[in-house]
Amino acid sequence: MLIVIIVLILAVVILAVLGGTFLLNRSRRSSKSQEHQTVLEKIGTVKAPPPSVEEAIDELHAERGISELDWTPPKLEDRLSKAKGLFGGYLPSVLGRGSILDQSWDDLEEALVLADVGLAATKSILENLKVVVKQEKIKEPKDLIASLKTELVRRLELNDAPIDLKFGQGGPTVWLFVGVNGVGKTTTIGKLAAREVKAGKKVLLAAGDTFRAAASEQLEQWAERSGADITKGSEGADPSSVIFDAIEKAAARNYDLVLADTAGRLHTKANLMEELKKVRRVSAKEPGQLCEVLLVLDATTGQNGLIQASEFKDATDLTGVVLTKLDGTAKGGIAIAISETLGIPIKLIGIGESVADLIAFEPQNFVEAIIS
């Protein structure tokens, strides 16, 4: 197989080198010839006159941000109500019909697909639902919706999966955070640090993202805000050793909890996933008690989320998922497929920017909040 592949690539490469220059030039030419049509005739156009800077400042003076910790307990329904509309267009049309029609099923399919549940999961959900509807002789659209909620909750409730994040005995507890780039790992750690410090724990942050510029500075600011301490390495340092240093320090100075950050990485990068396996192994070393390996997942993620979760599970043996950015218009439907297909429980959800906006995941509320 390998030789065949090499020869195949070779053949194409030869063609490319010898015959490709022409093809490339032609494609460049063809773009050029149509330049006039594609050009954006923006230059010179004047947009609305800018308001004065003073005006702008006035309007902006309501300072947002996370510098002061806001502990107002959030309501999931309130937060998610902004993002309603998943069933916004579909729910009324399903409920508005006198009975359950073919169109009702199409509406539900479309709504679930739009929520990123995925077509395969959607089909399986609706097939089960059809059986239930037949068995229980459901005729009313509102009962159909109720059964759908039950079905979704069932798929999110994993047997005996503890929602609470675990603490270990006999050494500092370690929670490790992994995920692709830009999902909110560092922010999640910052919020959790604030929560656990408030709960009376002595918390140490391990700045294991030694790759991204200023990642440890970002975590450092979170440490200051939350009252946790931090262990940093230099940029480009081995993340495993940074995290292990943190664990040893935590053991020596009686910390209760180490929150270990890692650099975001795409699950397709074999070398980076190998690095992560090592981080996982080292994090589990004595005296540390590795109790949670959490995949941080952006709720806007589409069907790729399932592959992500599966790859990270293989590499680091995940104990749970943190679903972030649920306060936007994204519904995070991929969580259903992840929870069901991979058996990884969703443990926390992020529904806003303040520290109190990271809350425990409850299937019932989650489903109620998006289908209402």
Next chain:
Amino acid sequence: MFDSLANRFDSIFQKIRSRGRLSSTDVDEVLREIRLALLEADVHIGVVRHLIDRLRDDLVGLELSKSLSPGEQVIKAVNQELTTLLGGEDFKILYAPRPPTVILLAGLQGAGKTTTSAKLAEWFKSQGRHPLLVGADLQRPAAVEQLRILGSQVKVPVFSEPGNPVDVAKKGLEEAIRTGRDVLIVDTAGRLAIDKELMQEVQRISATITPNYTFFVVDAMIGQDAVSTAKAFHDALDLDAIILTKLDGDARGGAALSVREVVGKPIAFASTGEKIGDFDLFHPERMASRILGMGDVLSLIEKAEKTYDQEAAKRAADALSEGTFNLDDFLAQMREIKKMGSLSSLLAMVPGIPNEMRNANIDEKEIGRLEAIISSMTRAERLDPSLIDGSRKLRIAKGAGVSTSQVNLVLQQFKEAKKMISSMAFGDVVLKKIKKSGKKKSGGRVTPKGANSPTRHK
């Protein structure tokens, strides 16, 4: 990248290719399969509906054409629709007559705006421009520090100060004018489209600096939400183009299709890796052919041109077409190919590869072993493998630290590969054509029969 989608289409068209003509039930089946593939690739459901409708129209008149087989026509039709969806032509930047050309980046949290700012700065530098980066993300902790570090990496100055983002952007513009920078790139905080307050803030930034280009930065892994988010940003900011990030993952990239379609603006740039240089203009034509399993030949050509030795390629072409290609040539070529990147990444760009092979798990270590086996042969053996008898085999196996059966396997596979290459579309005839070289048709035959390159149907 778009591989999985390409694979889906592969398996659909495998079915059609084997049939002579296309019945109306075939059309329905094809459309159903295409719908499924597109939805699983995160293409927005509304976009899928439009695409399917348009395709149905295209396919109805299918029986009329005699020049192509029905299967080829379906491919052509889908290909054309996809190319249209992705935007037919590459994006071009027009610089403001009075510098600086002002660029504003906006998007959701974690889309990759700050990294993209630096990559964009590097890109403008490579175009001979002198950019200034402005850190107007005062929201996320250490975002400005991140931009400063990235800025120093690409040797582009960064302007920022505490306060409010509108002020910072305005002062950044003044700074660019004062210091004679001709491109201004403004990085902003990530925000949710439904966050009124923050959307108004970015509108004020936009009104203050009147950007020549407003880019919406979007993660290639985004799902169905891409459309409503992009629309909201477009309503607020009047976007000019889209920048697609994290395209080096295996997300199927339906977001690219959907956002392009709904917002009606082109995808200008794509980011394909963590290094600053992993960033370039987006090539819609290449993507469309990739989705259709036709490989990304143009990217492969570019890569090959950069690294492959012309003379070596010509020698190999001669050897292949004359049937004298031997293990010595093979070893030399294999080493050249290795320089171009990992085999799996190259394979992904090769058109018309059967699925089993595309999905094959290529162990890059195997290449080392292969190299060891061939290197353990004498030159005479490499030129004429039939010399290799039992005792020679044993010697070779010992030299390479493998078993004799592995040596056998290599020899046998090489024989098969040679046979295969002469039977492939780019076999003898094509290679001879190329040898006469410069002839215009040669390049076009890179795509296998039936998979028509989009450029040829313009």
